[in-house]
Amino acid sequence: MKYIKFLVIGILFGIVMTKSEAISWYRIQEMFRFQSFHMYGIIGSALAIGILLVQLIKIKGLKTYQGETIELKDKNFSISRYLFGGIIFGFGWALSGACPGPMYTLIGNGFSVFIVVILSALLGTYVYGLLRGRLPH
Amino acid sequence: MIEFLRQPWSWYISGPLIALIMFLLLWVGGNFGVSSTLRSICTLSGAGKNCKFFDFNWKSQRWNLVFVLGGVVGGYLASTVLQNPEPLTINNNTIEDLASIGIGFNGNIAPAELFSWNSLLTLKGFLVLIVGGFLVGFGARWAGGCTSGHAISGLSNLQLPSLIAVIGFFIGGLVMTFLIFPLIF
Numbered sequence: 001m002k003y004i005k006f007l008v009i010g011i012l013f014g015i016v017m018t019k020s021e022a023i024s025w026y027r028i029q030e031m032f033r034f035q036s037f038h039m040y041g042i043i044g045s046a047l048a049i050g051i052l053l054v055q056l057i058k059i060k061g062l063k064t065y066q067g068e069t070i071e072l073k074d075k076n077f078s079i080s081r082y083l084f085g086g087i088i089f090g091f092g093w094a095l096s097g098a099c100p101g102p103m104y105t106l107i108g109n110g111f112s113v114f115i116v117v118i119l120s121a122l123l124g125t126y127v128y129g130l131l132r133g134r135l136p137h
Numbered sequence: 138m139i140e141f142l143r144q145p146w147s148w149y150i151s152g153p154l155i156a157l158i159m160f161l162l163l164w165v166g167g168n169f170g171v172s173s174t175l176r177s178i179c180t181l182s183g184a185g186k187n188c189k190f191f192d193f194n195w196k197s198q199r200w201n202l203v204f205v206l207g208g209v210v211g212g213y214l215a216s217t218v219l220q221n222p223e224p225l226t227i228n229n230n231t232i233e234d235l236a237s238i239g240i241g242f243n244g245n246i247a248p249a250e251l252f253s254w255n256s257l258l259t260l261k262g263f264l265v266l267i268v269g270g271f272l273v274g275f276g277a278r279w280a281g282g283c284t285s286g287h288a289i290s291g292l293s294n295l296q297l298p299s300l301i302a303v304i305g306f307f308i309g310g311l312v313m314t315f316l317i318f319p320l321i322f
Contacts, residue, residue: 003203005165010207011214013158018215019142020151024246026227029235032307032314035228038148043288045152046159050293053160064166072163075281075291075298082280082287082298086305089276089283093306094313096269097247099284100171100277103270104205108212111247113254117270118175122182124274125175129190135279 017105025097032094080136092124142219159289167200170286171208172277174201238322264321280305 020042021027031039056062057070064070093099096117098106103121106114128135146154159169176191177198184191224244232242240248256262277283280302282291288306291299 003200006162006167006200006203007207007210009158009161009165010204011211012154012161012207013204014208014211014213015215015219016146016151016154016158016211017208018212019146019219019221020148021145021225021246022151023212024225024227025248025252026225026231026235026242026246028310029314030227030231032310033231033234035231035234041148042152042155043284045149046155046289047152047292049153049156050159050289051295053156054293054295057160057163062164064164066166068166070163071168072294074294075296077298079301082301083305083308085276085278085280086287086302087276087309087312088272089280089302090306090309090311091313091317092269092272092274092276092309093284094310094318095265096273097265098269099273100175101205101208101283101285103273104171104208105212105215106247108209108214109216109246110213111252113252113257113266116257117266120267120270121175121274121277122178124271124276125172125278126179126184126188126191126274127271128275128278129176129179129184129188132190 013101014105014108017102018109023098023102023105023109028094028097078137084136092121139219143221145221145223145225155289156293159285159293162204167204169290170201170282171205172274172283172286173198174205175274176278177202238318240322261322276309 017023022039022042027039030036054072057072062070100121103114103118162169177195180191180193180195225246227242235242250256251262251265257266280287282302287299287302292303
């Protein structure tokens, strides 16, 4: 039962991703070609509200509904891992038109072939795990 | 009401809702980062036996797997009960640019000729689906997060590493779109 709340938030996520058309390969192409404000509007407004909410958590010391501290960890600084990893991710994002969230949501939209895309993303994750020691971080 | 919800949702509704989702996840003791589920699935499939990176307690991440399962269900509901009766509209310049590299547009959310089981056996379908998926998985883990983890969660928390990652996402996306697409399509 304790997982029901995550299921409900996930359902909301899937609905928002679909209704906002952020799962659309075409919308991602519009974004990378700078031909529509739509995706920038989504990410930008999410960020504006997100910054406010995170500040609220920090300044007011908001807790989880169970009274636990909300952990907002700082990420370790590096340039190479974020830049190189990010570029590889960007290649895949433009190709498939989907980042991991939309990959799941697209399956629900009836694009069952995205099961293969996710299997491939799992393989990518696994190969990263194997090569991790040899990559700059 | 249902008619209203069936229309496409504008960016100024969707964006704040995504921020709300991030907040709700924090409030119930999780966090917003979808690509972590890929690592968890590798681990529960046994990848921890021969690779230390996957040797962690995936059960602590079970909530995130439930969250993405919800993402699948939400996608189903949005495309059935809340289905938009109108075809997708995108910028005409995008339609023309894609037509010039041989990718048609008919109002679907994705090009059917690329996103079908049959296309897996074509070179273009293989690149888009298999190579695209692989690079997303590899890149997200190397960068330590994807669009949700860095562009939304990380930037909301004013993390410089996330800004570098997002700049990387765009360098990769632009190079793919403008330099590599003309070669493969």
